[in-house]
Amino acid sequence: xxxxxxxxxxPRLGSGMLYFNVxxxxxxLVVLAKNDSMxxxxxxxxxxxxxxxxxxxxxxEIQGSVLEDFATRYNYxxxxxxxxxxxxxxxxxxxxxxxxSFDEAIAQLTRPDIRKQCQEEGLAIVxxxxxxxxxxxxxxxxxxxxxxxx
Numbered sequence: 001x002x003x004x005x006x007x008x009x010x011p012r013l014g015s016g017m018l019y020f021n022v023x024x025x026x027x028x029l030v031v032l033a034k035n036d037s038m039x040x041x042x043x044x045x046x047x048x049x050x051x052x053x054x055x056x057x058x059x060x061e062i063q064g065s066v067l068e069d070f071a072t073r074y075n076y077x078x079x080x081x082x083x084x085x086x087x088x089x090x091x092x093x094x095x096x097x098x099x100x101s102f103d104e105a106i107a108q109l110t111r112p113d114i115r116k117q118c119q120e121e122g123l124a125i126v127x128x129x130x131x132x133x134x135x136x137x138x139x140x141x142x143x144x145x146x147x148x149x150x
Contacts, residue, residue, distance in 0.1 A: 033063035052122030
């Protein structure tokens with residue numbers, strides 16, 4: 001039985017440990033924006049949050065209003081923009097200086113303090129996307145006004 005099968009077979013480890021073992025080997029993860037027009041406009045925050053769960057610094061390409069809103073709402077600093085001369089959102093300010101280029105962002109990630117900042121910001125964001133928080137937001141949206149004990 002290979003190591004991966006042993007991890008998956010162990011109920012105390014399982015896929016969570018496998019996930020950890022894979023992602024801990026990376027120095028940083030890069031989440032590129034989808035190029036399809038619908039996904040470009042509405043973004044894909046789920047991929048970014050999933051990568052942040054690993055605890056590895058995550059660099060997010062900002063392209064489209066949803067990803068830009070996400071980065072702005074959380075003041076997430078580990079961002080870049082490949083196509084800075086071609087704004088996709090009318091809602092936000094697309095000044096050339098607002099986001100780093102990919103090369104500039106990668107150069108910043110070589111600094112230990114920036115890597116730590118990316119990790120800390122990402123792990124703070126993950127808390128807002130836990131199953132409990134998502135369920136609470138859903139219940140509030142459908143009219144529940146009670147308290148949550150979790």
